[in-house]
Amino acid sequence: MPTVIHIFLEKISIMAKLLNVDKALDNILAAITPLPSELVTLDQARGRILAETIISPLHLPPFPNSSMDGYAVRAEDVINATRKTPITLRLALDIPAGSTARYTLAPGETARIMTGAPMPDGADAVIPVEDTNGTWDNAALPETVQIYKEVQPGDYVRPIGENIYAGQSLYEPGVSLRAMDIGLLASLGLRTVSVIRQPRVVILGSGDELMEPGLPLAHGQIYDSNSYMLAALVEESGAEAIRLPVAKDTLADIRAVFQTALQHKPDMMISSAGVSVGAADFTRTILEELGQVNFWRINLRPGKPLAFGQVAGIPFFGLPGNPVSAFVTFDVLVRPALLKMAQRPDDAVYAKATVAEKMTSDGRRSYIRVNTTQTKKGLEARSTGTQSSGALLSIVTADALMIIPEDMTVVEQGTKLRVKLLKINPNTGK
Numbered sequence: 001m002p003t004v005i006h007i008f009l010e011k012i013s014i015m016a017k018l019l020n021v022d023k024a025l026d027n028i029l030a031a032i033t034p035l036p037s038e039l040v041t042l043d044q045a046r047g048r049i050l051a052e053t054i055i056s057p058l059h060l061p062p063f064p065n066s067s068m069d070g071y072a073v074r075a076e077d078v079i080n081a082t083r084k085t086p087i088t089l090r091l092a093l094d095i096p097a098g099s100t101a102r103y104t105l106a107p108g109e110t111a112r113i114m115t116g117a118p119m120p121d122g123a124d125a126v127i128p129v130e131d132t133n134g135t136w137d138n139a140a141l142p143e144t145v146q147i148y149k150e151v152q153p154g155d156y157v158r159p160i161g162e163n164i165y166a167g168q169s170l171y172e173p174g175v176s177l178r179a180m181d182i183g184l185l186a187s188l189g190l191r192t193v194s195v196i197r198q199p200r201v202v203i204l205g206s207g208d209e210l211m212e213p214g215l216p217l218a219h220g221q222i223y224d225s226n227s228y229m230l231a232a233l234v235e236e237s238g239a240e241a242i243r244l245p246v247a248k249d250t251l252a253d254i255r256a257v258f259q260t261a262l263q264h265k266p267d268m269m270i271s272s273a274g275v276s277v278g279a280a281d282f283t284r285t286i287l288e289e290l291g292q293v294n295f296w297r298i299n300l301r302p303g304k305p306l307a308f309g310q311v312a313g314i315p316f317f318g319l320p321g322n323p324v325s326a327f328v329t330f331d332v333l334v335r336p337a338l339l340k341m342a343q344r345p346d347d348a349v350y351a352k353a354t355v356a357e358k359m360t361s362d363g364r365r366s367y368i369r370v371n372t373t374q375t376k377k378g379l380e381a382r383s384t385g386t387q388s389s390g391a392l393l394s395i396v397t398a399d400a401l402m403i404i405p406e407d408m409t410v411v412e413q414g415t416k417l418r419v420k421l422l423k424i425n426p427n428t429g430k
């Protein structure tokens with residue numbers, strides 16, 4: 001007759017055979033090689049990871065220019081000028097923006113100049129138009145202009161190299177390029193930039209019960225949600241997703257979908273379903289035929305069964321079929337692998353939260369779907385209700401995953417645990 005102690009000991013021995021999550025991740029990361037770089041045009045560079053050092057090839061601005069619409073002068077020519085005692089200068093030329101002509105101002109001369117237009121040689125300041133009797137219409141230019149104000153050398157002039165000097169080091173490899181970075185690179189005259197190649201990831205799956213969204217559902221069928229969700233997760237991780245329609249549970253169909261996957265020459269393959277013990281499909285058979293894949297039982301909830309290895313030399317993940325398990329295993333084990341491949345920094349946000357209500361766990365490391373609220377005492381986390389690994393809605397309504405460490409079977413109210421935020425909380429900014 002099994003006693004409570006016996007049952008407990010049996011449970012412990014089952015746990016002992018489960019692979020630790022961190023160990024699994026170490027094994028995975030050891031098998032992932034970072035991708036090389038490629039050249040892309042600036043139109044394709046947003047969100048990509050820079051693979052080169054950027055040194056400015058030029059001064060910015062490349063020439064001294066006016067910061068006002070006005071008159072370029074030699075400051076020494078207009079000393080003591082006032083509205084009552086104006087100084088009259090000979091208007092030598094007009095310098096619109098984009099003017100490439102060069103001119104040297106002689107003493108007693110001025111040039112009409114537009115904002116951003118190049119300063120004439122010899123001039124060292126600009127008098128704003130409102131401090132002159134000058135006009136700003138398209139009528140013929142007068143012979144002279146009266147200046148009402150004196151200026152200091154450098155006034156209203158943006159010097160050459162004021163923002164960036166030629167030879168200035170601006171970026172190191174590893175930076176994720178944002179809109180303003182793209183703008184800056186363009187302002188340096190760069191047309192292409194070297195970035196880390198994006199991983200190409202093929203998503204596949206199988207199941208006789210799975211129907212393509214948009215088609216009518218027969219009794220016994222459900223829609224394929226994993227392939228769409230996994231493709232979106234891949235894209236959110238900065239990689240390119242190629243989603244294949246799910247295969248039927250026949251040897252021929254599953255072999256065919258793997259062969260199609262390989263034709264895409266992917267950097268990684270992710271399948272869902274068919275990795276649990278006794279799964280009624282042929283994924284295992286094909287994986288044994290095409291690659292070296294380990295079937296792991298991981299000390300993780302949700303998501304115990306997981307396959308990882310190589311198929312035709314390409315890193316392969318076989319995730320559980322239950323959608324929430326697929327989501328969590330992707331987040332915990334696949335995403336870090338993709339980030340390593342793409343040499344991308346991890347932007348995941350973690351926080352500490354207090355458990356609002358007592359919870360129990362089964363001793364596996366558990367990722368519990370929770371909602372967090374900011375209280376006076378800090379962040380508080382409450383289960384979203386069902387933790388069924390088939391219920392996608394429970395992760396849709398969650399804002400964080402609370403991590404219960406392995407071997408913790410009772411989590412008392414008030415315990416502080418780590419949470420991984422699923423999206424930015426606009427109230428807390430966390």
Ligand code: AMP
Pocket residue numbers: 205206207209210222223224225226227246272273274275276279280281320321322323
């Ligand atoms: P399996 O590993 O094939 O036994 O699948 C486990 C569970 O996940 C079953 O309830 C399947 O119906 C479900 N499942 C498998 N693949 C998908 C998918 N692509 N989309 C939604 N549910 C799936």
Ligand code: MG
Pocket residue numbers: 206207208273274279280281321
């Ligand atoms: Mg199945």
